[in-house]
Amino acid sequence: MSGPAKLFQGKYVSTDRRVREDPRFVAGHGRFVQDIDRPGMLHVALVAAQAPAARIVKIDPSAALAMEGVVDVIDGAELSAAVNPLMNGLDTPKVQRFPLAVGQNRYAGEWVAAVVAETRALAEDAAEKVRVETEKLGFVIDAEQALEEGATPVHPEHGSNLLLDRTFDWGPVDEDFARSDDSLKLRVTWGRNSTVPIETFGVICEWNAWEKVLDVWASIQMPKYADQIARALKLHGNEVRVHYDVDVGGSYGVKRGIKQTVLAGYLARKLGRPVRLIEDRLENMRSGDAHGPERIFDIEVAFDRDGTVNAMRMRALDNAGAYAGRAPFQLGKPIGAIVGPYRINSVQYRAMSVTTNKAVQEAVRGFGQAPTNYAIETMMDRVADHLGIDRLDLRQKNLIRPDEFPYEIPSGSKYDSGDYQAVIAKVLEQGDYDGMRAERDRLRAEGMCAGIGVAACLEPSGGNSSFEPLLNPANRTSTWMEGSRVNIDALGDVTVAIHTTSSGQGHETLAATVVGEVLGVDPDRVRVVRPDSLGSLPGNSPVGSRMAIMLGGAAANAARDIIRQAIAIGAHLMDADPGDCSYDSGTVIGPGGAEIAWTEIVDVAHRRFHDLPKGTNPGLTASFIQQVPTGETLPKDGKAQMYPCYSFEFHLVLVAFAPVLAKPELRRYVIGHDCGTVINPHIVKGMTLGGIAHGIGATLLEEFAYDGEGQLMTQSFLDYLMPSSHEVPEVQIVKHCTPSPLTEFGQKGSGESGYLGSPAAISGAIHDALKPWGIHLNKLPIRMAAISDAIAAAEEKGHP
Amino acid sequence: MKAAPFDYLRPGSVGEACEALAADMEARVLAGGQTLVPMLAMRLSRPSRLVDITRLEELSRIDRVEDGVAIGAAVRQCIALRSDIIASDVPLLAAALPHVGHPPTRARGTVGGSIAHGDPSAEIALAATILDARIMFLADGEEEEFSPEEFFIGPTVTMAPLGGLLTRVVFPSRPSGRVGAAFHEIASRRSDYAFASTGAQVVLDGDGTCTDALLGVGSVGDTPVALDVSALAGTRLGEEDIRGAVEAALEDLDCVDDLHATATYRRRAAAQLAAQSLRNARDRAVEETA
Known part of the structure; x- marks a missing residue:
């Protein structure tokens, strides 16, 4: 690699061409799982556990089986005797997971039995008739409580709730802390939220006994899906045929579908008929693959009086829910951008993942990067506040410079290219930062709370899944x-x-x-x-x-x-x-x-x-x-080249709200986006706008929240609040292109853009507005009541 | 999310509907279905039979009657929103209706359905409570009348007579004098279930002195409540008057705490919105020519 890559001038790449998929979706001619009808197809409904943890004493399906049109009822005992456990990314062999609970359930809503009938409606009627006798067990919901001595283990065979606890020391952390002028500590919490696809997960499995092949049509976004099905069902790899010509109605990570597919595949083989399982919204939100990371960050940061940030210690405690799966790896991806766009000399990172009696955490857009970016950017705001330095000046002081690429960060990843200063300068100019500040001050003079938020962050893209061998030495993956x-x-x-x-x-x-x-x-x-x-x-x-x-x-x-x-x-x-x-x-x-x-x-x-x-x-x-560019070796000494390409985004947001009602309104939203050479501008624009809407939800509205009894309180759109078109503002996108030297046209990734920085920016704007009261709201989502109550409490104490 | 099995009946007259409801205590009325149908899909409601009144002409009228405006139980919210009679005769209801749901839900949701469901955050129920509308049922061939205060007894719990049919809601017509009405609510998303909602109506005499004031709060507790602001009569509805009246009126207000909004927030928001509603009602009344 030498010198910056040249801008790519294409005949078709980067030109204003329509997205070829759009017409069929707009006209209603997509082909989704629901549109596929196989002759003789049967339908599945699930029986869900009530308590967060209970021993299954007896399951009596007789009343259900007596109903006309009901074909079969199976439980975890039958299924687990016939199939292998689902893939576990970590080396925790006693944390086993099957599509239906075996012996005991581990979260409220977990599937304990499946009912198969001639129609889905009939299957739901029959599911109510399955009698499940249980004995309640102890449970734990909170990640920190799950870590405590004597906490109820979610998997007693495993011995504790700790799935993963790895500490990485990259560079002279202690020395850097010792030589720094100052330091501060903070804690921020990322609430459990997700992407919510318009189409829930669905799958059809059909066993062809003459060809000896299992045909699968699924609403899927899962790496190595066919292999996982074959392993779990004890089939040869070439006995599973996944049909990829099925449109998927949204995912951004959550269309994992493996437990559903193994269940439907087992039933299809057993019953000799095609079997369809399409989750309803309740099954999807309570017990499908709907929940994303939930993470507590404890950060200590060392810096000099001039604003130079020297070192960071970060502990990330992730609530993985009831089983291991692939979720703990979401602590691994951020290692590839653990210092964000900044020249931080050394980092200690402790990644901890614990089991609790909540639904299982699955992959969500950014694979753990969005929470980490929120933590890093909130840290930068706090350092600026502490030193009395402007937030932008502090960032400028610490940004990696354009002449420093490729830039190797302490955790061993090299950033390919970038010009962060240029993107920020463009945003401030085209987004009229001066005008925005004047508007903020005008709103404040009118008695409104008004604040500006900024966030600079990276989107690592195109990776090698190097977090697998990094977090699990038994895993030898070096290609993706x-x-x-x-x-x-x-x-x-x-x-x-x-x-x-x-x-x-x-x-x-x-x-x-x-x-x-x-x-x-x-x-x-x-x-x-x-x-x-x-x-x-x-x-x-x-x-x-x-x-x-x-x-x-x-x-x-x-x-x-x-x-x-x-x-x-x-x-x-x-x-x-x-x-x-x-x-x-x-x-x-x-x-x-x-x-x-x-x-x-x-x-x-x-x-x-x-x-x-x-x-x-x-x-x-x-x-x-x-092969993944740069993906030549396995991780070594706790360091890895995690991703080849690093897109950059810079958010600038103006938020206003009245102090009592405290409903944050996004008055202005500007994002600068550099994902290298854009293949199709409409696709990148759509990703970015959707990502920002997603981030608004994560910051202000969306949470899979459990009550003290271990029950999910937000299991439909009644309580799981997603931003509507009323809550999403017009967004100004400022484009910049720093090509990647590692790819064909200089392209980088853009599938997570917008989402990776908007929570930090919106939260930062709210905090800028709350500055007179000295309030910190350290947990997402930031609800209106939290803002209003905090202002009222501060005023009672005489602030401002 | 499929409903448990039920029978469906579309009666041709109010009489037939009443007969069907009287014959089966597990039957439910289907009016707009904007709440009932999702509840059916989640199996939270499991009626034996749905009696669909949406096509009954007799229940789809908005009429001026002797003591007010009678709104049939099957009048859709979008029709009520466009009604000249409601706009001129029941200004508080007219002010509340734009806050009800969204255009697609208002296209099916009904005024009667909103009352019968008894959700504490329902705007129409709050307007009815503030104005002391009359809620009319037919049960056992007899007409039964309820005041909102006696009808709404808990969250989605009402005094609806078993086997009865809500036929109409009679809203009192605006009093004489210069009348102003206003309605405000706050939620985390536009038209979502409000954290607090308030409505106010004031009457001014020729020189701007208040002769009557009504105020109510919804969404904060188990039912919508009318609050006593009679102390405002005789004042000119100045800032101090309004603040004092709201403070006194909300003193014993019970507020609920949930995931989305704390009780302290609901109380604070209700107080702010109540004052805002009174101010706006006053300003609208002032604009009316004496």
């Missing part, structure tokens, strides 16, 4: 590849294959644009197909903000291989050296300007073996499996 195939048919038309489902990310547009760009073909003429998993190259699904980098890279490289083959054929026809020939939009150009047309090359490849260069196979097709 993605494959693509480009095929030229006998008429010379181009088809590119995607080997995963998509949940709204526009991968068809991505693949067509990239292949069109490389081959010089109008992307609208490029066909995009999705073979099933048995016809697919290896891949890892659209997680970790990776597809522009990884699918984009695979498709571009496959297209380059097509060009290489075309040149070889053209050169042979011209009797020229391939090294002297070039390719331009289908035509091969020889020395002296001779041209071989695309039709001629296709004709040779498909029909005229005798005209092919010696040793060349017929046909014109190429597959490419893209």
Whole structure:
């Protein structure tokens, strides 16, 4: 790597082209699981546990089975005898998880039995008739209580509630603290929230006994889904066929679906009929894969009087819920950007994950990065407050400079490129920061609480899943590849294959644009197909903000291989050296300007073996499996190159509210966004706006909250409050492009943009507004009552 | 989220509807269904039979009657919102209606359904409570009348007679004089279940002195409540008058605490909104020509 990458000037990449998926969704012609009807299909409803923890004494299905149309009722005892436990990312073999509770349940709402009937309505009627006899057990809801000596273990066999406790020391932390002028401590808490897809999870499984294959149609976004199904159901890998041509109605992490699929797959094999399980909203929110990280951060930060931040100690305590799964890894991703965009010399990071009697934590947009960014940015605000330095000046003082890239942070990850100063300067200018400050002061003079919030943060993208071997040494993962195939048919038309489902990310547009760009073909003429998993190259699904980098890279490289083959054929026809020939939009150009047309090359490849260069196979097709750029080694000495590409975003927000009613209104919202070369601007814009709306929810409204009895209080949209169009303001997006030197066109990830910084910015704006009262509200979501009550309490004590 | 099995009946007349309800104590009336249908889907409500009154012409009228405006139980909220009769004769209800739900829910939700459900945060129920509307039932062939104060007894718990049918709600017409009404509420999202809601109506005489004032608070406790602000009569509704009256009126107000809003917040917000409602009502009354 040397010097900054050049801006990419494309014919199709970065141009204002429509998203090819949009028309079918807008017109109502998507094809979702609910739209797929298999002959003889059966339907599943679930019986949910009432208490947060209870021993299952007896399950009596007789009344349910006596109903007409009810086919089967199964419980965890039957299922666990037949299938393997679900994948556990950590090395905690006694924390076992099955799709239905075995012996005891571990959270309220956990599925204890499944009822199969001719219709879903019938299955729900019958589910009420299943009698579950239980004995209540002790339970624990709070992460800190779960850690205490003598706390009720969620998994008694495991011995404690601690799933993971790793401390990393990167750099001379103690020395840096000792040499710093000052330090401060803070605690912030990220509430349990999530992405909430408009479509709940759904799956259809069908066992074909003659072909010996399990067909699966699912609303899925899960890495290595087919492998996990085969392992759990004790099938060979090639006995599971996942159909990727199913539209997914939203995900951002939560369409994990593995327990549902193993359950439906088992039933389909047992009963010899297709089985469909589509969660209703209650099943989804209470016991599906709906809950994201819930994290307490304890931070100590050391700095000098001039604002230089030298070192940080961070303890992150994550409430994983009842089982391990993949959730604890969400403490790992942030290691790749643990200092944010700042030159912090040394870091101690303690990652702790505990079990509690709550629903299981699953992956959510950012995979743990959004909570960490909120913690880092709140820390920066506190340091600025403490020193009496302007928040922007403090950030400017500590930002990594554009001439320092590639920049290696203490945890071992190298940031590829960036120009944070340029993005911030653009936002302040185009967003009219001076005007915003004047507006804030005007509002304050009118008696309103008004504040400005800022947040600068990174979106690590396209990673190697290096947090797996870093947090679990038994795990030896060092690739997180993605494959693509480009095929030229006998008429010379181009088809590119995607080997995963998509949940709204526009991968068809991505693949067509990239292949069109490389081959010089109008992307609208490029066909995009999705073979099933048995016809697919290896891949890892659209997680970790990776597809522009990884699918984009695979498709571009496959297209380059097509060009290489075309040149070889053209050169042979011209009797020229391939090294002297070039390719331009289908035509091969020889020395002296001779041209071989695309039709001629296709004709040779498909029909005229005798005209092919010696040793060349017929046909014109190429597959490419893209390895993660920079993903060369396993983590070493607690350090890892976690992600290749780092997008940057800077938020600037003006919030106002009246002191008593305290309803925060977002008066202005400006975001500067640099994700390198943009493949399709509409997709990136949609991601960013949606991410900001998601962040507004996380900051002000959304929480999966449990009461003291261990019951989920927010299990429908009545209480789980998502921002509506009334609560989401107009957003001004300020664009900047610092290409990545590591990718095909300079692209980076953008699937998590907006969400990664908006909570910190909105919270910061509220705190700026609350400054006269000296109030800190350290837990998200920040509810109106908390603001108003805190102001009232402060005023009683004589503030301001 | 599928309803438990139930029968469905669409009667052709009020008489038929009453017969059906009297014959089956587990039957429920389906009016707009904006609350009932989600409750059915979550199996929180499990009626044996739904009696659908939405197409009964007799219950879909807004009429001026001797002592007020009678609103049929099946009058949809969007129709009430556009009613000239309500706008001119029941200004407080007119001020409350825009806060009810959203356009899609108002297109189906009914005035009668809102009253019958008895949600403490329902705007129409609060307006009815403040104005002391008359809630009319037909049960056993007899007309029964309830005042809001006796009708609303707890969160979604009412005195509705078993097997009875809510037929209409009679709102008293505006008093003579210069009348102003206002309605305010606060929630974390537009038109969500309010944390506090208030309505006020004042009457001014020719020189701007208050002759009557009404105030009520909803969403903070188990039922909407009318509060005594009669002390405002004789004042000119100055800032001090309003503050004192609101403080006294809210002194014994019971507020609930939940995940979304604390009791202390609800009380503080109710006080602020109550004063705001009285001020706005006053300003509107002042604008009316004597």
